[in-house]
Amino acid sequence: MKIVVLDGYTLNPGDITWEGFERLGHVTVYPRTDYTLNGGNSILERAMNVDVLLTNKTPLSREIIEQLPNLKYIGVLATGYNVVDVAAAKEKNIVVTNVPTYGTDSVGQTAIALLLEMCHHIGAHSHSVLKGQWENHEDWCYWNYPLIELSGKTMGIIGYGRIGQSTGRIAQALGMKVLAFDSYQNKELESETMEYVELDTLLSNSDVIALHCPLFESTEGIINKNTIAKMKDGVMIVNNSRGQLVVEQDLADALNGGKVSGAALDVVSSEPIKGNNPLLKAKNCIITPHISWAAKESRQRLMDISADNLEKFLAGTPVNVVNK
Template sequence: MNIVVLDGYTLNPGDLSWEPLQRLGRLTIYERTGPEQIVERARDAEIVLTNKTPLRAATLEQLPKLKYIGVLATGYDIIDVKAAAERGVIVTNVPDYSSRSVAQLTMALLLELCHHAGRHSDSVKAGDWAASRDFSYSLTPLIELSGKTMGIIGLGTIGKQTAKLAQAFGMEVIATKRRLPVGTTEDNVRIVELDELLRLSDVVSLHCPLTPETEEIIQRKTLDRMKPSAFLINTSRGKLVREQDLADALNEGRIAGAAVDVLSQEPPGSDHPLTKAANCILTPHIAWATQEARSRLLETAAANVTAFLAGTPVHTV
């Protein structure tokens, strides 16, 4: 089998082994592939693996040998799944490989909003502590999480991992979850309506998939339902948030802070409103990218290909 990886660098910048895929066929790896290079590079491939390089209907029409697309991620919106199905092309993804890592960054971002450890470290290194008249000083309010309420929008695998970490800090956790009645409890998390979650939460953390129903679920009217002291965290999908509305809420003091690992356009333009918003922490879509998570991703992607070659595909979408 001829296997082509279109954009392997993000998954494996050199700290992992491609051997699990190499043993399955003739493997060609490209670090990055531009839109104009896709057809040329994938023309002779029966199996194509892609992380963020899109495979739309017009592209698929030019790849007659293609039998299988493996998405090196959980989200698969970069693939025209309908067009692939019409051509008999199997599409798979890799679910749940990064749940613990994403939950970990969620809490890291929350702790940074509470303590601004990086800002205080920079201050010390700039000589501010050495010049201080006192043994201790703080540049921002310092916030204890115990007794606070975290509201999780989307209590799936990542949401549950995040809930466990929040509970370990002494937080009460409430959540929204499709297909669970309001008022029920799951893993010590009470299921509530969105309006109640926004009203009660000291921290709102997004962990729901991007769907027509959830796109821009965070916008002016929902931000206005949050406490002025509340934080918003997004480690899920950028388009869950109307970003100009969030920037306005931060700059006007209608919420206290935000931490965002994902944006609607990645990478963003230099004039993106959140890059200049008050008390807004931005990280470059790194929640999924621990070495441990990427190793699981690569192993599962290889297992997906193995199952396909055996005639029993798994993780199909």
């Protein structure tokens, strides 16, 4: 059994192992693979005559899949599987699996971390101390940014699945009320501090808006100049779901104009971020490099579930199949 990992570095830069897969076949791990069809580091060169391909973000198009006669299985090392042409794989009887639940706690925790950074600017204040500003200050304390208390405020969460609920639980523990918008509603989750509402109600009543919805045609660009206009003045926005949920120029304009008081983003529309992204120069905008999923515990869980997916496929009982 020949197993090739096309882009293994982000999942495992060296602090965990591939032994779960090594028990199942001969494993070759490439840190990253060129997206080109031809050339020394191409997908085709590395995938030819392989039984199993594992990919995180390296795209597997119809053109590529149709040129891999031995391929039986594609394991996506992530939840989102839009990098694979699943219809083409199904036509060739290639099973495609993903890992739907590995990062729930890590992503929810990061959403709150992004929010708290907007509220307290811990990093900036620490940096000011290390530069000597406190040492040379005439008062015993100072703050360089407005400081915001979250208790009593309202968080609107767009997408209230596992990750949205994780973020919501922490927000409620901080004393916030949660308004949730989701096409599927579990009424058992409602309480004095959490209720489902329509999108317009969420937009107009939330002090903080957090995005935790999947990227569908209906959610692409859900944060745009029209929806921002419905929000409270001074709203804060957190996005560590998908960058394409936000029309970035519209958000940058709202930040620069003061309608949105702050944004904290772990994802952007094109990654790595491009130098001309308008959010790079927007006021009060925190951007981190897509790290919500990357806690070691989360990555180990991803590795374990991915290996289990392959093991169950080999046993004839596949799970987490996305192209049935």
